[in-house]
Amino acid sequence: MILITGANGQLGHDFQRIFKEKNLDFIATDYKELDITNIDTVREFIKDKNINLIINCAAYNNVDKAEEELEMCYKLNTYAPRDLALVAKEIGADYITYSTDFVFDGSKNTPYTEEDIPKPLSVYSAAKAEGEKLALEAYDKSFVVRTSWVFGIANNNFNSATRFVMKSYDMLKVA
Ligand SMILES: NC(=O)c1ccc[n+]([C@@H]2O[C@H](COP(=O)([O-])OP(=O)(O)OC[C@H]3O[C@@H](n4cnc5c(N)ncnc54)[C@H](OP(=O)(O)O)[C@@H]3O)[C@@H](O)[C@H]2O)c1
Numbered sequence: 609m610i611l612i613t614g615a616n617g618q619l620g621h622d623f624q625r626i627f628k629e630k631n632l633d634f635i636a637t638d639y640k641e642l643d644i645t646n647i648d649t650v651r652e653f654i655k656d657k658n659i660n661l662i663i664n665c666a667a668y669n670n671v672d673k674a675e676e677e678l679e680m681c682y683k684l685n686t687y688a689p690r691d692l693a694l695v696a697k698e699i700g701a702d703y704i705t706y707s708t709d710f711v712f713d714g715s716k717n718t719p720y721t722e723e724d725i726p727k728p729l730s731v732y733s734a735a736k737a738e739g740e741k742l743a744l745e746a747y748d749k750s751f752v753v754r755t756s757w758v759f760g761i762a763n764n765n766f767n768s769a770t771r772f773v774m775k776s777y778d779m780l781k782v783a
Pocket of ligand 1: 613614615616617618619620637638639640642643644645664665666667668669684705706707708709755756757758759760762763764
C-alpha cells in the first residue's frame with residue numbers, strides 16, 4: 609500500500625491519477641486527513657495499514673512569504689520530511705520526499721550533481737536543504753528528488769500563474 613501526503617497538490621494529484629490508471633493500491637491524504645507536521649498523528653494514521661511506500665508531496669511552497677513565515681516553512685519543509693523518514697523506518701517502508709534546485713545558489717556554470725554542496729540563499733531553500741539532509745540521515749531508504757519545476761493541473765500551478773501574469777500584461781498594454 610502506498611501512502612501519498614499532500615495529495616491535493618500538483619504532484620500528489622498526478623500520482624493519484626497514475627496509480628489509479630495502474631490499479632495500484634494507495635491512500636491519498638492532504639492536511640485535513642493527515643497533518644504531516646504532527647508525527648504522532650502520522651504514526652497513529654499509518655498503524656495497521658500495511659504501508660510499504662510513503663511519497664511525501666506535501667510542502668510549504670511560498671518562497672517569498674517564507675521569509676516571514678519561517679517557523680511554518682521549517683515545520684513543513686525540514687522537520688516533517690525528517691519525521692516521515694523516521695516513521696517510514698519504523699514500519700520498513702521506502703520513502704520519497706521532494707526538494708528543489710533552489711538548494712544551490714545557481715553560480716555554477718556546469719550542471720549540478722548530487723555531490724555538490726548546497727548553498728541556499730533564502731529561508732525556503734535553507735529549510736529544504738536541511739530537510740533533505742535530515743531525511744537522508746534519518747533513514748537509509750529515504751530518497752530525495754530535487755526538481756526545479758512541477759507542471760501539474762492541480763492547486764497553484766504554472767498554467768494558472770502564467771495566465772494571471774499574461775492577463776495583467778494585457779491590461780497594462782490596454783492602459
Ligand atoms: N511547484 C514547483 O514548481 C516546485 C518547484 C520545486 C520543488 N517543488 C517541490 O515539489 C513538491 C511538490 O510540489 P507541488 O507543486 O506539488 O506542491 P503543492 O501543489 O503546493 O502541494 C503541496 C500540498 O501539501 C499540502 N499541505 C500543506 N500543509 C500540509 C500539512 N501540514 N500536511 C499535509 N499536507 C499539507 C498543501 O495543501 P494547501 O495547498 O491547502 O496548503 C498542498 O495540497 C514539494 O516538495 C515542492 O516543494 C515544487
